[in-house]
């Protein structure tokens with residue numbers, strides 16, 4: 001039984017992780033641009049219209065912001081997970097289950113590159129059986 005991914009396989013994972021990271025950072029910068037734009041739009045409002053604009057938009061605005069920040073927080077932690085996966089490729093622990101020490105399937109690693117455990121092992125850990 002295979003105990004480690006080959007160099008070629010690891011390179012394929014690496015490429016996939018890097019492209020995911022690129023996608024995440026693009027999404028985050030899109031959101032950031034959106035936030036900055038809405039800030040500058042508001043500061044350009046003439047004094048007469050500030051009151052009505054503010055009252056009408058206050059609710060949806062803060063809701064939008066909250067949604068954006070939640071999204072960014074999630075994306076940031078996802079990004080950090082991808083970074084951690086890259087580190088594991090470098091140090092050679094990528095794809096090796098922390099619980100049983102055996103290789104985690106390629107399909108699962110492609111789906112969740114930052115995973116360090118088999119689904120079954122994770123379950124057993126949760127139940128306190130490990």
Ligand SMILES: [Zn+2]
Nearest residue numbers: 097100118121
């Ligand atoms: Zn395992």
